Amino acid sequence: MTRKIRLSKQQQRQIDRRRRVANDTDSSLEPGIVVTHHGHDLLIEDAEHHLHRGRARRTVGRLTTGDRIRWQRDEQDNVLIEQREDRRNLLIRPDAYGKKKMMAANIDQVLVVTSVLPWMNPEVVERTLVAVFALPARPVIVLNKTDLLAEIDAEQRECIEATVALWASLGFEVIRTSVKSGEGIETLRERLHDQVTLAVGLSGVGKTSLSREITPRADQAAIGAISAFNREGTHTTRASTLYRFPDGEGGLIDAPGVRDFPVDTVPTEALEEAFPEIHAASAYCRFNDCRHINEPGCAVRAAVDDGEILERRLQQYQALRATSD
Structure with a gap:
């Protein structure tokens, strides 16, 4: 005999909502992506790269820049995000x-x-790589x-x-750039072409200058609409914003106050x-x-002693490993 499970009203409502979401078809809801937000107001981009102001149903939960959503217009012709x-x-x-805050989602690359001046502590870069x-x-x-x-002096340059x-040499992609000389700008632009990219860096490394060198090729009308929505300048500092490019599916996310993860x-x-x-030597x-501290037969310690x-x-590896899962 099968035992019948009794559900609370709240549990039944959750199941009904999931069923409604599962039964929705692509033809009933339009696809889109969150470009930026201002309080409860959202700026979204539709499949044709047009921008719309809208709001989300409470059942959708909190949204952030880069979220892919499904939306439709309500009886008053307002954009309503459903999923x-x-x-x-x-x-x-x-x-x-100190409160945790969502800043961006669905990031392809970081x-x-x-920069040469100021030169960032290499360990900050490497910690950021781990988090990326x-x-x-x-x-x-x-x-x-x-x-x-x-x-700069020869020792610092070396x-x-x-x-x-x-x-x-470790296999990380490195692009050398200069807004002044133009070095690497086209290479960087090609790298951004079809990727959703977040740029991070210490204050003074020229992140904003690089962004402004690249985004003039973006859709100027869209940038103006984003600026007006945020009620600020072209590069907002209060809300993460996705600046899209008209010739590709990628874009550059300007996220305030982010330098590492x-x-x-x-x-x-x-x-x-x-x-x-270190991973290769540990084999x-x-x-x-x-633990690569003082164990006998440690190949990693031997590689350190040999200068490899x-x-x-x-x-740094050992410090981070102490927090690994």
Whole structure:
């Protein structure tokens, strides 16, 4: 005999809502993407890249820039967002008060922007790489202001070149750029062409200058509409905004106050991708659970002693590994 399960009214409402969502067809709802938001008001882009103001039903939940949604017009011809599609990834950052806040979703790649002046601590870049892999997304390291290399002292220049060469040798994509000389701008623009990209970097590395060098090729009418919606300038600093390009499906997300991605728990896979040389050497350690500290037969420590792996890289790896899942 089958036992009948009695559901509460709230449980039944949730099941009914899921059934309604599942029964909706593509022909009944229009696809779209959230471009930016201002309070409860949302600016969305439809399948033809037209922008619309709208609001979401409470059942949809909180939305953020990059969310793919389904919408329709109500009886008053207002845009009403009915559904949110599953997110591929989600960027959450604490605000000025320490409260966690959604900033962007469905990010394909992240530009980790550093520069000749100011030169970013390499460990900040490498921690960011770990978090980008954890999203997951593709990291692209940008060395900006390369026109200043000739103006800094030889020791600092050698340090920068050696660090960038190391990242490239480990398989990370590195693009050298300069707004002043034009170096790498077209390469960067091609990289952004069909990807949804988030740019991060310390203050002063030239992230805004790079954005302004690239976005003039975007749809100027759309940029004007976004600016008016946010009630601010072209590059808003209060809400994450997706600036789309008319010749591709990609765009550049301007997210305020983001320079890296601290994560509470580091996935093991992300750590391995960010430190490929340590992961490769660890396969030859005597013990499978080797911590690479003072265990006998540690291939990683041997590689450090031979100068094949940097000591600072191993120290950072060990610190992050302590929080891995």
